[in-house]
Amino acid sequence: MSTKINSDSQTVEHDQDRQLASPIARRSFFKYAGATAGATALVLAGCSKSDSSPGSVSVGSGDAGVLNYAYALEQLEAAFYTQVRTGAFYTGSTITAAEKSILDDLYYHEVIHRDFLRAAIVAAGATPIKALTPNFANVNFGTRAGVFGTAKAFEDLGVAAYNGAGQYITTPAYLFIAGKIVSVEARHAAIIRDLVSENTFVGNDVITLTTANKATGDTNYAPANSSLERSMTPSEVVAVANTFLADGSKLDVSGIR
Amino acid sequence: MNFFQIISEIEKVDPEVYDRLDSRRSIFKNMAGLGQKLSAAALPLAVGAIFNKVYAQTPVGADVNAVLNFALKLEYLESYFYNAATAVTGLSAVNQAALALIRTDEANHVSFLRTTITALGGTPIAVPATTGVFDFTGGGRFNPTDATTYLALAQSLEDTGVRAYKGAAPLVMANKTVLTAALNIHSVEARHASQLRAMRRAGNNSSTPSQGVAVAPYSGLTGAPKSWISGTDGGGAIPTASAIRGFSTAGIYGAGNQTNAPATIIFAAEDSVSQANVTLSATTLTATAGFPAASYSEAFDEGLDVGTVAAIANNFSVTGTYFN
Numbered sequence: 265m266s267t268k269i270n271s272d273s274q275t276v277e278h279d280q281d282r283q284l285a286s287p288i289a290r291r292s293f294f295k296y297a298g299a300t301a302g303a304t305a306l307v308l309a310g311c312s313k314s315d316s317s318p319g320s321v322s323v324g325s326g327d328a329g330v331l332n333y334a335y336a337l338e339q340l341e342a343a344f345y346t347q348v349r350t351g352a353f354y355t356g357s358t359i360t361a362a363e364k365s366i367l368d369d370l371y372y373h374e375v376i377h378r379d380f381l382r383a384a385i386v387a388a389g390a391t392p393i394k395a396l397t398p399n400f401a402n403v404n405f406g407t408r409a410g411v412f413g414t415a416k417a418f419e420d421l422g423v424a425a426y427n428g429a430g431q432y433i434t435t436p437a438y439l440f441i442a443g444k445i446v447s448v449e450a451r452h453a454a455i456i457r458d459l460v461s462e463n464t465f466v467g468n469d470v471i472t473l474t475t476a477n478k479a480t481g482d483t484n485y486a487p488a489n490s491s492l493e494r495s496m497t498p499s500e501v502v503a504v505a506n507t508f509l510a511d512g513s514k515l516d517v518s519g520i521r
Numbered sequence: 522m523n524f525f526q527i528i529s530e531i532e533k534v535d536p537e538v539y540d541r542l543d544s545r546r547s548i549f550k551n552m553a554g555l556g557q558k559l560s561a562a563a564l565p566l567a568v569g570a571i572f573n574k575v576y577a578q579t580p581v582g583a584d585v586n587a588v589l590n591f592a593l594k595l596e597y598l599e600s601y602f603y604n605a606a607t608a609v610t611g612l613s614a615v616n617q618a619a620l621a622l623i624r625t626d627e628a629n630h631v632s633f634l635r636t637t638i639t640a641l642g643g644t645p646i647a648v649p650a651t652t653g654v655f656d657f658t659g660g661g662r663f664n665p666t667d668a669t670t671y672l673a674l675a676q677s678l679e680d681t682g683v684r685a686y687k688g689a690a691p692l693v694m695a696n697k698t699v700l701t702a703a704l705n706i707h708s709v710e711a712r713h714a715s716q717l718r719a720m721r722r723a724g725n726n727s728s729t730p731s732q733g734v735a736v737a738p739y740s741g742l743t744g745a746p747k748s749w750i751s752g753t754d755g756g757g758a759i760p761t762a763s764a765i766r767g768f769s770t771a772g773i774y775g776a777g778n779q780t781n782a783p784a785t786i787i788f789a790a791e792d793s794v795s796q797a798n799v800t801l802s803a804t805t806l807t808a809t810a811g812f813p814a815a816s817y818s819e820a821f822d823e824g825l826d827v828g829t830v831a832a833i834a835n836n837f838s839v840t841g842t843y844f845n
Binding site: 360361362363365366369372373375376377378379380383384387423426427428430431433434436437438439440441443444445446447448449450451452453454455458459462463465466471473484486489490491492493494495 | 615618619622623625626627629630632633683686687690691694697698700701702704705706707708709710711712713714715716718719722728729730731732733734735747748749783784785786796797798799801805806807808809812813816817819820821822823824
């Protein structure tokens with residue numbers, strides 16, 4: 265943890281945005297980590313890693329950068345659900361028919377999102393980032409809590425990421441596409457959260473109910489009692505996403521601005 | 522239902538609104554530059570500043586506050602609909618609690634918009650009377666205190682709302698603060714839609730709405746839809762084939778009106794499998810070999826134009842014209 269803090273404080277002088285974002289990113293990280301055993305292990309993983317690992321993958325800049333950022337997150341989600349379907353919880357006897365059907369659909373949707381985005385990036389004349397190597401060493405695919413707890417983190421993160429990245433898109437058609445995907449991610453998030461605990465499809469951890477999302481004056485501040493999604497900046501998102509990516513596949517989103 | 526529809530509404534009376542906005546992009550850039558300093562309290566002022574600058578030199582008769590009030594009407598429709606949830610019989614305590622959560626969100630959205638209008642120096646519409654404005658029977662078609670009917674209507678309203686926000690998103694993208702706020706409401710509506718579909722899937726009296734099993738073709742008042750829209754969901758909760766006294770939900774999942782659509786934005790039906798000029802299939806996306814055909818449409822929601830949204834909402838207006 266101390267390494268990360270030092271790294272942040274060095275960055276402050278160069279980038280005020282990052283100064284604002286970093287504490288929030290860490291808070292969000294713990295929020296997503298939740299209380300399950302698998303997620304607790306992720307906290308440890310997150311603390312042991314630095315954001316500045318060598319050989320990080322830059323998503324680039326401009327609209328292509330945002331598309332590659334989305335492509336990266338969809339890669340992560342698709343890889344997660346792919347592995348879920350070979351895990352002991354999915355293949356075991358305790359999973360319900362409803363749960364299996366939902367995990368199947370989420371696998372289909374995320375793989376489609378991933379490969380569609382790759383095709384769209386190519387069609388736009390840009391270069392897709394490489395196939396990322398995930399690191400799910402700390403995800404417990406053998407238990408219901410491990411699978412749905414991690415799925416919840418990914419889906420909520422995806423919604424927050426798309427919402428927060430919309431402002432960096434300059435081509436209307438791409439913004440429209442992002443909107444088409446993010447509402448499906450929000451549908452995913454709602455049902456996954458209910459699978460973790462009924463009637464948590466919304467909650468103050470993901471929308472501004474009892475507390476504002478950020479300090480007054482911060483970018484994209486939303487007040488308490490406004491019921492707006494707590495969107496996250498790319499730098500906030502990758503602080504979480506990179507804990508699920510292997511060295512050499514960690515994301516650099518500094519080009520998105 | 523707020524900012525996304527605003528510019529579309531302006532566009533109804535001022536077809537050149539896109540040009541006006543576009544030709545003054547520098548205004549938006551200047552506004553965006555203030556982003557670090559803009560708080561939500563300042564947000565309404567920012568919106569007002571944009572409209573005032575866009576229209577200051579070339580008045581075209583568009584009453585901006587009337588447009589904002591149109592969005593507020595739509596918010597009230599949803600908010601009042603959920604206020605009526607307590608009269609619904611036959612719902613489990615868990616399902617009633619879910620409706621209470623959604624009710625809070627819609628009331629919060631109403632409040633957010635009223636604050637915006639007031640900050641603009643405008644006058645929000647009078648709070649609609651609890652009777653005589655909205656008609657959740659749809660002109661005597663429905664019994665909205667019946668749990669099955671109520672949830673079917675709720676799903677229809679939420680799915681419409683998601684499509685409405687999405688359809689207008691590209692129109693507000695020049696102002697990053699407004700866009701982000703709008704996106705942050707859009708996804709909340711999608712969470713609601715997902716929840717209502719789960720509730721319908723598991724049944725009115727279920728205490729575990731997450732555990733229902735979807736049953737194709739997902740249509741009809743007693744249908745068991747997925748949490749996402751599969752194809753056109755067989756026409757939705759009230760498909761054309763079983764339309765209740767002329768009311769059908771097929772339009773909610775159908776294609777929108779392209780007449781005033783921005784360039785490159787296509788208001789496709791929900792069963793579309795063409796995205797950004799990529800036709801989704803196992804041929805174009807080779808890793809998806811063997812995927813169910815419906816999954817390509819499920820993976821993407823579609824947008825809808827404001828005119829179509831207004832026509833849908835007018836089914837719940839006593840006068841039939843409240844949303845015009």
